[in-house]
Amino acid sequence: MKFIVDNNVGKLAKWLRIMGYDALFFNGSDDSRMIATALAEGRVILTRDTQIVKRRVVTSGRLKAILITSDEPELQMHQVVDSLNMDCQFRPFTICLECNQPLEERSKQQVKDLVPPYVFQTQSQYMECPACHRIYWRGTHWQAMTERLKKFMKG
Ligand SMILES: [Zn+2]
Numbered sequence: 001m002k003f004i005v006d007n008n009v010g011k012l013a014k015w016l017r018i019m020g021y022d023a024l025f026f027n028g029s030d031d032s033r034m035i036a037t038a039l040a041e042g043r044v045i046l047t048r049d050t051q052i053v054k055r056r057v058v059t060s061g062r063l064k065a066i067l068i069t070s071d072e073p074e075l076q077m078h079q080v081v082d083s084l085n086m087d088c089q090f091r092p093f094t095i096c097l098e099c100n101q102p103l104e105e106r107s108k109q110q111v112k113d114l115v116p117p118y119v120f121q122t123q124s125q126y127m128e129c130p131a132c133h134r135i136y137w138r139g140t141h142w143q144a145m146t147e148r149l150k151k152f153m154k155g
Pocket of ligand 1 (some may be wrong): 096097098130131132
């Protein structure tokens with residue numbers, strides 16, 4: 001399952017990436033372009049724009065779009081998870097939160113000079129984004145985020 005996230009619900013992109021879903025952030029204002037991308041790449045549209053879900057391509061079932069109803073990012077996320085019956089523990093820690101690229105595994109030695117010494121001493125698993133070269137590890141920040149994800153599941 002892949003997504004395209006409209007800029008009116010932009011925070012959802014990050015949460016979906018945390019779960020390991022490919023979530024493209026659409027920052028334009030041309031709805032037709034977003035729809036074209038969604039169709040071409042098989043992405044589900046997440047939006048607060050009622051006009052989009054009224055389009056024939058959506059009402060006919062050719063394109064899946066979810067009309068997000070809440071202002072609150074957590075409730076928005078819950079709506080998405082609920083309506084698509086998604087797994088919050090899908091593939092956590094596999095997608096770059098900044099650029100939506102699949103992360104690549106790195107050995108401890110490879111990241112030695114790239115992470116703070118206390119991280120190097122305590123963490124053994126590392127991932128790197130091939131696009132922005134950000135290094136990821138399962139630190140406390142990560143654990144806090146996965147705890148919040150579990151709450152989305154329970155609602
Ligand atoms: Zn990146």
